[in-house]
Amino acid sequence: MSLAHATTLAPTVVRSTAPAASAPAPSTQQGRNLRAVPEGTEARGFVLYVGIDDAKAAAAGTSLGAIVHALKALAADLAPESETYAAVALAPQGAGGRDVDVVRLALQDPSALARHREADTEEELDRAHAGVVIDISRKRLILDNDSVGLTYKEFELLQYLVLREGRTIDRAELISSLWKAGDDDAPNERTIDVHVRRLRAKLGRYEDIVRTVRGVGYRFDRHADVSIRHAAAHSPDFI
Structure with a gap:
């Protein structure tokens, strides 16, 4: 699968100038499900990767833009002071792989990049x-x-x-x-x-x-x- 690239959806960027409120400490149960934050750092947000192409969105009666706007509206409703930024991952037509993996590669997700390099190495070993x-x-x-x-x-x-x-x-x-x-x-x-x-x-x-x-x-x-x-x-x- 060739490495995809990302294009931003400028019209969907929503930002707030209000200062971010301090996040409450997670409960014990929540703490078990969250990755540990290294000492000396703080959580400033999160990334949600959504894997879906135009055809699948159309079959569901929607579009990528509509999904983006709905998710951004939900974030604004849950936390009005939150800032959001959206990008669309592009790949060559016919490229294989799961949609969400294409998105993660396009947005330079470290673990996805590491697996991509590992797969390339394995293919080279196979040939050799x-x-x-x-x-x-x-x-x-x-x-x-x-x-x-x-x-x-x-x-x-x-x-x-x-x-x-x-x-x-x-x-x-x-x-x-x-x-x-x-x-x-x-x-x-x-x-x-x-x-x-x-x-x-x-x-x-x-x-x-x-x-x-x-x-x-x-x-x-x-x-x-x-x-x-x-x-x-x-x-x-x-x-």
């Missing part, structure tokens, strides 16, 4: 990494810089083995862990091999990272050319 990338955090498999279209169950099967690296998983455990009782597509211990074969076929020349342990089940064997990107959660086998 020949071999296998098993991205648990983003639910994807990349072989020699090309994304592989795994089904949901195929990735779940691969992930289950990867998170238990070095341990042989029997067929009964795979079935009970990855399928719910009564599922129409639930395999039995004989047909689980079919699911594994389909996964291996998509792994191509790296199929042996899913190894068969005769008479027992399957095991993930990491190679030197295999890279795993873990999600925040650890393997359920390790507490």
Whole structure:
């Protein structure tokens, strides 16, 4: 997603010259929901990001300008001494991504910018990494810089083995862990091999990272050319 830019809505800027009143101290409950303010600073306002494009606003029977004016009027009604400033985030037509993320990037939100740079870095790593990338955090498999279209169950099967690296998983455990009782597509211990074969076929020349342990089940064997990107959660086998 390309970085968007913002344009201000000058007619909607409303300012008051009256001095700002001191804000009352938040209640204990409110304090739990607010980010801590560093010592020596004070809260002077807030930012509300609204993600919606012209088409969605029109479908709802309104417009971006009308929404802006309504929100500004609400702020003035709740706190007449408040000052407001509005801006519209612009992006190239057809740009992907959630509307609210485009807005945050356009307005230089620090956390959004950090994630944007991180995503760019990951894409560069993908292009530079020949071999296998098993991205648990983003639910994807990349072989020699090309994304592989795994089904949901195929990735779940691969992930289950990867998170238990070095341990042989029997067929009964795979079935009970990855399928719910009564599922129409639930395999039995004989047909689980079919699911594994389909996964291996998509792994191509790296199929042996899913190894068969005769008479027992399957095991993930990491190679030197295999890279795993873990999600925040650890393997359920390790507490």
